[in-house]
Amino acid sequence: MTTIADIAKLAGVAKSTVSRYLNDGSVSEETKRKIEQIIKETGYSPNAFAQSLKAKNTNIIGTIVPRLDSYATSRTLIGIDEQLKEYHYQMLVSNSSQSIEREIENIYTLAHQKVAGIILLAAQITPMHLEAFKKINIPVLLVGQQHEEIYSLIHNxxxxxxxxxxxxxxxxxxxxxxxxxxxxxxxxxxxxxxxxxxxxxxxxxxxxxxxxxxxxxxxxxxxxxxxxxxxxxxxxxxxxxxxxxxxxxxxxxxxxxxxxxxxxxxxxxxxxxxxxxxxxxxxxxYYKEAGQLAAKNIVHLVRGDVIPELTYSDFQIIHRESVAAID
Missing domain, CATH: 3.40.50.2300 (Response regulator)
Structure with a gap:
């Protein structure tokens, strides 16, 4: 497997120079072209997660879910992941197993891992949640629940x-x-x-x-x-x-x-x-579409853009055979 050290040796530069290039730092045009060519020839692919953690501004969005064996959760995660990729962000999923204590712990853990923002698929918001949000001081978006103090995206x-x-x-x-x-x-x-x-x-x-x-x-x-x-x-x-x-x-x-x-x-x-x-x-x-919208909103928050405090996702009544007409 090709490493940064290998790229640096082939390019005749220091590892720190290659690292600056990978993190969009200051590198001369000549050196940049040389590194790009070597990366192309070797097929080197940087570890985006590790790369982001080392950077001052990460491209990781933490997503906390109450359970993984849920249709709504899985479809929402697919939407979040697909949209984040378009913005060149990574998704890091943390499962609370429907435990509020574990959910609070996950909030702090993700913050310590330097995520840029957190999407929380919450069942309820407690004073402990609000305290955690204030302490971590990074953008948080609720999905599925709303609170007047936190940006929220809900189903109607x-x-x-x-x-x-x-x-x-x-x-x-x-x-x-x-x-x-x-x-x-x-x-x-x-x-x-x-x-x-x-x-x-x-x-x-x-x-x-x-x-x-x-x-x-x-x-x-x-x-x-x-x-x-x-x-x-x-x-x-x-x-x-x-x-x-x-x-x-x-x-x-x-x-x-x-x-x-x-x-x-x-x-x-x-x-x-x-x-x-x-x-x-x-x-x-529309859980997948809601996930996509949640990803857009959290990226806007990370970038400092203005978004509505409360966003609604769409729904549709599907009429099937399980309801009879009573004369």
Missing amino acids: DYEAAYQIGQHVLAKGHKKIAYLGVTEKDIAVGINRKQGFKDSISTDSDCEVQYYETSFAIGSAIKMSTEIIEAYRPSIIVCATDNIAIGTMKAAYMKGLSIPKDLSVTGFGGYEITGMIHPGLTTAQF
Whole structure:
């Protein structure tokens, strides 16, 4: 493997000269052409990560995610990575495994690794987060959650839920269950629930019960089974596609047919929701595009450009076969 020392020896210059060239430092035109030619001939490729860490201004963006086994997370990361590459930045991913303590630790660790900025796919923002952001003193962008003190990019959870509610009403459903998640998660636990509540409130004839589960499909199966047995709604509106998939499984286990006996909706627009039968009606969020937008925003912040404090990503209601019309 060719090294900087090899390049320096072939060019007849010091290693520090080659290093300055690789980091866009001051090098004469003649020396620059000589080094470029040798690099071309040898096929030398610098270690961008190490090179960036040694530089005063790095080109690394730290990205903290709550979990890696998530469709939304993986699509968002793809978008971030693709866009950062266009800006000649590198992405460094850190997984918190849904632990707030580990998430805070990752913030400090990335700062010590001299990242230029941090993108945080957060579930919630605590005082510990705000303290960490102030201490590290580098640009931070939240994705999926918002806070008035931090630049944020969010999915329009409230409006998407409002439109789901209007669709449910248009289909004639009157006895409705909403299966959400903890309100510690502002976006999914509060904003989606509130958007749906406000939408359903436009019809005084509706009977609605609100329930809570975790993000896990197994938990959704258990809770939706209890809802079906105790409440017998005509539709269960689920706060995520995974919860909706768990609900559909519970319905099948109870011998119910979807949507004949029970209608189901979700949020997310995961690829699998269009492949299962019946296809799931859902609010589709564009996670990859959101990741691309997040990458653009964090690079603008690193460069000192002005961006909006709050940015919304797009969504679309996908109408499929999982919702029946009630006469």
